[in-house]
Amino acid sequence: MIGIIDYGMGNLYSLSKALERLGYSYEFVSVPERLQEYTGLILPGVGAFGDAIANIRELGLEQGIQDYVASGRPILGICLGMQLLFDKSEEHGEHQGLSLLGGEVVRFQGDYKVPHMGWNQLKISTNSNLPLLEGVADGDYVYFVHSYHVRVKDRAALLATTEYNQDVTAIVGQGNVYGMQFHPEKSGDTGMRLLRNFAVQCEGVLA
Incomplete structure (x- = not known):
């Protein structure tokens, strides 16, 4: 069963x-002691980085998430949830993240519309021959809503731009x-395929 981490955002x-549409069982989880019960975790997120990481720490979830990752079982961060996986963010001041991946979250800078909102094409990296991307093609569209983006420290961790x-x-x-800056649950067939691919990886994992 997949646990969806509920920290209020x-x-x-x-x-x-x-x-549910994909046929996978899930539970919402907000108690750190229960994180280890699941074969996969999803860390969603909508809102500001500082508020989100503060909520996670207030609920005592940070260590539980890190212990879960150390167990080798899969975790997926979505939108703000992906950003929380990294070292730090500059959103409304500097905030330390979960440091499960190396990199920092920065604001879009330039003479163009912010937030970045709408459908954009994926450009799959050449090193991305992974089960998570099975059936996902270069040029497939997904749906983004964000004002901040991640500068990844290790380019080997960058699966698609x-x-x-x-x-x-x-x-x-x-x-x-794993992390997805866009919302797979709002990204049509491509997003559903990505969610299914993640859920498949969670199958057969011993909780």
Whole structure:
């Protein structure tokens, strides 16, 4: 079963409905002691980085998430949830993240519309021959809503980008830690395929 981490700032309804459509069981979890019960975790997120990481720490979830990742089981961060996986963010001051992946979250800078909102094409990295991306093609469209983006420290963790006046991190993966800057649950067939691919990886994992 997949655990959806509920720390008060996630887009829980649409994500849970997407998993239901795919036929996968899930539970919302906000107690750190229960994280280890699941074969996969999803960390969603909508809102500001500082508020989100503060909520996670207030609930005592940070160590539980890190212990879960150390167990080798898969975790997926979505939108703000992906950003929280990294070292730090400059959103409304500097905030330390979960440091499960190396990199920092910075604001879009330039003479163009912010937030980045709408459908954009994926550009799959050449090193991205992973089960998570099975059936996903270069040029497939997904749906973004964000004002901040991730500068990844290790390029090997960069699985896909999109173009928004620059190359923008879209999908990351390193070991058992994955992230998607866009909302797969709102990204049509491509998003559902990505969620299914993640859920497949969670199958057969011993909780």
